[in-house]
Structure formats: structure tokens, C-alpha cells
Amino acid sequence: MKGKIKPFLQGCLAIAALVGLWALASKTGIFGKMDPEDAELLLPMPQVVCEEFWELLKSGYLLSNIWVSMKRVLVGFGIAVLIGLPLGIFMGMSVTVRNFIYPLVRFFSPIPGVAWVPLAILWFGLGDRAAIFIIVMGSLSPIIINSLQGVLNVDRSLYDALHMMEANGWQVVYHCIVPSIVPYVISGFRLGLGFAWRVVIAAEMVGVPKGLGYVLSVGRNTANTSVTIITIISLGIIMMLMEEVLFRVLENRTSKWKQWE
Amino acid sequence: MAINVRNITKSFRNEEMERLSILRNISFQIENQEFVSFVGPSGCGKSTLLRIIAGFLKADEGAVEIDGKEIEGPGKDRLMVFQDYVLFPWKSVWNNIALGLKLGKNDKEYVKSRVAWAIDMVGLNGFEKSYPHQLSGGMKQRVAIARALVMEPKILLMDEPFGALDSFTRMRLQDELVRMCDKKEFTTCLVTHDCEEAVYLSDRILVFTDSPAQIRDVVCVDLPRPRKRTDPRFIQLKDEVQELVMETWKNEKERLS
Known part of the structure; x- marks a missing residue:
């Protein structure tokens, strides 16, 4: 237990130092570079942001918009997993499937998700469906590529062991491929979920209404710096929580045998 | 054979x-x-x-x-025992040994009794729940031998x-x-x-x-x-x-x- 408290306290200290620096910068007008009154506008004091945070939470405005973005991310990411994971596995198992699909993946993967915004709005209108489409496009390729890499790295002698025991194709997938690729898939999911959030915020900022990105752009348009800072803090907290909830569970399940790597 | x-x-x-x-x-x-x-x-x-x-x-x-x-x-x-064991790292000793019988859709009670026999045969009693990375090389090879013997190979x-x-x-x-080998069950x-x-x-x-x-x-x-x-x-x-x-x-x- 002692070993866990120390890093936690050190982390808290780093955050406290950052908040201290922030307060100092705000108070001194970004270290004397400008009039303190203007500085209040560009970088409000931490307690001002805190109060505003509380107000936004109380009114439900922040939470409802977080929920809108979260729903888009979860649905979009879920669809990307449902498409990407089996596709990656099939590509790893069959050279023919790989030859057909891999050029497409290579072509589409460097295209940033945001680039799909205009088309998505044209095709799906201004709403959830457009956002979900963009998220799928943005998070699909890391999921496919990591699952594929996982299958290609399966210890080939395990296939021999299964074949001599006369396992059929599904049994090979179930007993060997799926458990082997878990570490790869987890990192693919991590990347994919990160992309999904980035893309949804960008999409909401440039057009898709509601959501956290929308709050951010409203904050910018109304010169309300507190709101933009609050959005950034919320995003950080959400990402950390998602990491804990989704990936900690998966990794704990595999930790029993993971030391072998 | x-x-x-x-x-x-x-x-x-x-x-x-x-x-x-x-x-x-x-x-x-x-x-x-x-x-x-x-x-x-x-x-x-x-x-x-x-x-x-x-x-x-x-x-x-x-x-x-x-x-x-x-x-x-x-x-x-014809079952193979490999030099580098080739065990499934995510399966316990018991599950590694039972794998072949489970793939063949054998009756549960039969699998249990066969695996118990094989574990006894190679002297791994008490390690059923261990994972391969927790075992020494010799014990891993015992698991691999048990995995083969449990299926009653002819070779x-x-x-x-x-x-x-x-x-x-x-x-x-x-x-x-x-x-x-003294039991004369396989080549x-x-x-x-x-x-x-x-x-x-x-x-x-x-x-x-x-x-x-x-x-x-x-x-x-x-x-x-x-x-x-x-x-x-x-x-x-x-x-x-x-x-x-x-x-x-x-x-x-x-x-x-």
C-alpha cells in the first residue's frame, strides 16, 4: 500500500504546482507581459474557473453535452471495433483477404478523421449520425492494424500443437489467436479511442451541433475563456476515467499469464 | 503402431x-x-x-x-513433444493438459479422470492451477508430456x-x-x-x-x-x-x- 501512496502524492504535487503557476501567471498578467485586467480575460484565476465549473455542472449544461459526445464516441468506437477486430483477424489469417484489404487500410489510415467532416455532414446531415461516421473512420485503422499485427505475431508452433490435436479453424481462433492478440488489441483500442475523442471534438467544433467540442467553440466565440479551460479539464478527466474503466479491467484479466511476454 | x-x-x-x-x-x-x-x-x-x-x-x-x-x-x-515446450501461456497446467481432450468434445467426467491420471503420471500433483511461466523448464516439459499422453497417442x-x-x-x-514406455502403449x-x-x-x-x-x-x-x-x-x-x-x-x- 505504501508503494502506491507515494506516486499518488507526487502526482498531486505536480498538479498543485501547475495550478500554482497558473494562478501566478494570471495574477501577474502573464509575468508582467500585459495589463492584469486583460490577463484576467485571457487566463482567469483558478478559483474563477472553479466557480464557473460548478455553475456549469449545476445547470446540467456541461454534463448533458459530455453525454452527447460520450454517446457518439461509444457508439462510433463500438462500430469500429465490431468491424475492425474481425477484419484484422481475417486479414492475419488469410493472405488473400490481406492482399485485398491492406491497400485500402494503408490508403485511408493517414487521412485524419476530421477530413471526413464535410462529406459526413453532406451524407448524414448535422447530427449524431455524421459524428458517428467520422469517429468510425477515424478510429478504424489503428484497430485493424493492431489486430492484424497481433495475429501475425502469434507463436507459430502453437498452431502446430493445435493441428496435431486436430483442432478445427474455430478452435484455433478461440484457443490460440484470440488470447494471443489481447495485448495488441488493447493497445489498438487505446489508440482508437484516443482518435475517436479527438475526432469528435474537432467535428463538433467545426459544425456538428452539441457535444463537448460545441461547448468549446461556443466558449471561443463568446470569448469565455473559463469555458474553454473547463472543457479541456473535463476532457482530461473523461479520458482518464475511460482508461481506468475499460482498459484496467481487460488488462487485469490477462495479467495472470502476461508475465510470459 | x-x-x-x-x-x-x-x-x-x-x-x-x-x-x-x-x-x-x-x-x-x-x-x-x-x-x-x-x-x-x-x-x-x-x-x-x-x-x-x-x-x-x-x-x-x-x-x-x-x-x-x-x-x-x-x-x-502422432503427438509431438517440442524442445521449447509450446504450452499455452494463458492456460493453467490443468487446462493445457486437458486441451486435446476438450477439442475432441469428450465427456466432462472422462476428461477430468484422464487429466488426473496424466498429472499423476508426470508427478505434477498440486500444480494444476499454476501457469506455465511459474514453472521450471523440467516441469514445463512434464506438462507437455502429460498433454501428449492424456490423448493416448499411438506414436x-x-x-x-x-x-x-x-x-x-x-x-x-x-x-x-x-x-x-515400459507400459508398451506407444511407439x-x-x-x-x-x-x-x-x-x-x-x-x-x-x-x-x-x-x-x-x-x-x-x-x-x-x-x-x-x-x-x-x-x-x-x-x-x-x-x-x-x-x-x-x-x-x-x-x-x-x-x-
Whole structure:
């Protein structure tokens, strides 16, 4: 237990130092570079942001918009997993499937998700469906590529062991491929979920209404710096929580045998 | 079951796409329940031959027949024990051993009793819930042997199974293998570098030349079991096998110079 408290306290200290620096910068007008009154506008004091945070939470405005973005991310990411994971596995198992699909993946993967915004709005209108489409496009390729890499790295002698025991194709997938690729898939999911959030915020900022990105752009348009800072803090907290909830569970399940790597 | 290896020839392509002949026209028979070792210089192709018998590799020419029937691929009548164990890291000892029976959709109670028997056979009682990474090399190889025996194979193929173990563990496992083979339930092919191991375990030893491998000589071990490593006849046979292997190396050197 002692070993866990120390890093936690050190982390808290780093955050406290950052908040201290922030307060100092705000108070001194970004270290004397400008009039303190203007500085209040560009970088409000931490307690001002805190109060505003509380107000936004109380009114439900922040939470409802977080929920809108979260729903888009979860649905979009879920669809990307449902498409990407089996596709990656099939590509790893069959050279023919790989030859057909891999050029497409290579072509589409460097295209940033945001680039799909205009088309998505044209095709799906201004709403959830457009956002979900963009998220799928943005998070699909890391999921496919990591699952594929996982299958290609399966210890080939395990296939021999299964074949001599006369396992059929599904049994090979179930007993060997799926458990082997878990570490790869987890990192693919991590990347994919990160992309999904980035893309949804960008999409909401440039057009898709509601959501956290929308709050951010409203904050910018109304010169309300507190709101933009609050959005950034919320995003950080959400990402950390998602990491804990989704990936900690998966990794704990595999930790029993993971030391072998 | 009897194994009939008929005119097996095999070559691989190297990186420059040149053909490297590994096995050239190899033929021999192994009788039912016989224990035969393959000995020869390293890299001569004896493991390749074993993988062909297992069905993991296809020969370019020739065939392997089991009781007169030509093999077409791997099968549970011929189970392999690998040098590097090849256990499933995410499965417990129990599940590793039970895997083959579970794949065959056997009755649960039957699987339980068979696995209990196999665990008892290799002396892994109390380690059923352990994972491979928690076990020593010798214990991992016990799991691998149990995994094969649990399925009652007719032929056991062993590819340098004790090569990575320390000498005490190796001797203990050799003794246990003798005890298991004593029940006369399966035919065994063993690939090994260790001439003493070959003499200690085998009925017959096939000595291979360097690649392309051919059978240089066959040594019959006519000693009753359990054998004593200090028996003069044992030492004589071991020296004989060693001499034969060294000779093939010498010939190789002369050919090169």
C-alpha cells in the first residue's frame, strides 16, 4: 500500500504546482507581459474557473453535452471495433483477404478523421449520425492494424500443437489467436479511442451541433475563456476515467499469464 | 503402431532461392512399440524428418505410412513433444493438459479422470492451477508430456525434449520416460544430440550423416531395462554412437578442405 501512496502524492504535487503557476501567471498578467485586467480575460484565476465549473455542472449544461459526445464516441468506437477486430483477424489469417484489404487500410489510415467532416455532414446531415461516421473512420485503422499485427505475431508452433490435436479453424481462433492478440488489441483500442475523442471534438467544433467540442467553440466565440479551460479539464478527466474503466479491467484479466511476454 | 518411412527427400530454398537438399532418399521402418532415436550432427535434418513424420511438413518425394496407411497431415495418433515446450501461456497446467481432450468434445467426467491420471503420471500433483511461466523448464516439459499422453497417442514424437534442461532434471525425466514406455502403449521417435540419452532410452539408434541427411548406420541397443549408465557395455555402445557421429563430421571437414 505504501508503494502506491507515494506516486499518488507526487502526482498531486505536480498538479498543485501547475495550478500554482497558473494562478501566478494570471495574477501577474502573464509575468508582467500585459495589463492584469486583460490577463484576467485571457487566463482567469483558478478559483474563477472553479466557480464557473460548478455553475456549469449545476445547470446540467456541461454534463448533458459530455453525454452527447460520450454517446457518439461509444457508439462510433463500438462500430469500429465490431468491424475492425474481425477484419484484422481475417486479414492475419488469410493472405488473400490481406492482399485485398491492406491497400485500402494503408490508403485511408493517414487521412485524419476530421477530413471526413464535410462529406459526413453532406451524407448524414448535422447530427449524431455524421459524428458517428467520422469517429468510425477515424478510429478504424489503428484497430485493424493492431489486430492484424497481433495475429501475425502469434507463436507459430502453437498452431502446430493445435493441428496435431486436430483442432478445427474455430478452435484455433478461440484457443490460440484470440488470447494471443489481447495485448495488441488493447493497445489498438487505446489508440482508437484516443482518435475517436479527438475526432469528435474537432467535428463538433467545426459544425456538428452539441457535444463537448460545441461547448468549446461556443466558449471561443463568446470569448469565455473559463469555458474553454473547463472543457479541456473535463476532457482530461473523461479520458482518464475511460482508461481506468475499460482498459484496467481487460488488462487485469490477462495479467495472470502476461508475465510470459 | 508401425512407421514406414519410404524414400523421403526434402529440400528447402534459402534466401538466395538456392535449393538446399536436407534429406535424401531416406527409408527405414520402426516397429510397433519400438523406441528409436535419431542421432546426427546438428543441422543435419533429423528434426525436419521428425516434423515430416508428424505431418507438419510435406516431403518433396516419398511417403510416411502408419500401419500401411499414408499420412496426409498432423493427427492425434502422432503427438509431438517440442524442445521449447509450446504450452499455452494463458492456460493453467490443468487446462493445457486437458486441451486435446476438450477439442475432441469428450465427456466432462472422462476428461477430468484422464487429466488426473496424466498429472499423476508426470508427478505434477498440486500444480494444476499454476501457469506455465511459474514453472521450471523440467516441469514445463512434464506438462507437455502429460498433454501428449492424456490423448493416448499411438506414436510419441520427441524433438530434443530434454535439450534445454540441466543434467539432473534431464536424468530424472529420462528415468520417468523409461517407466512410461515400459507400459508398451506407444511407439517413440526421439531426436537427440545426447548419445548417452539415446543409448539409455532406445531399442535402436539411427545415426545420420550431415545434410543432406542419409542413414549412416543403425545401432541396436541390446541391454535390458532399467539400464545402468556405468555398465561397460553401455559405455561401449555410447562410445560407438559418438564415434559414428564424429566420423560424419570428419568426413564433412575433409570434403570442405
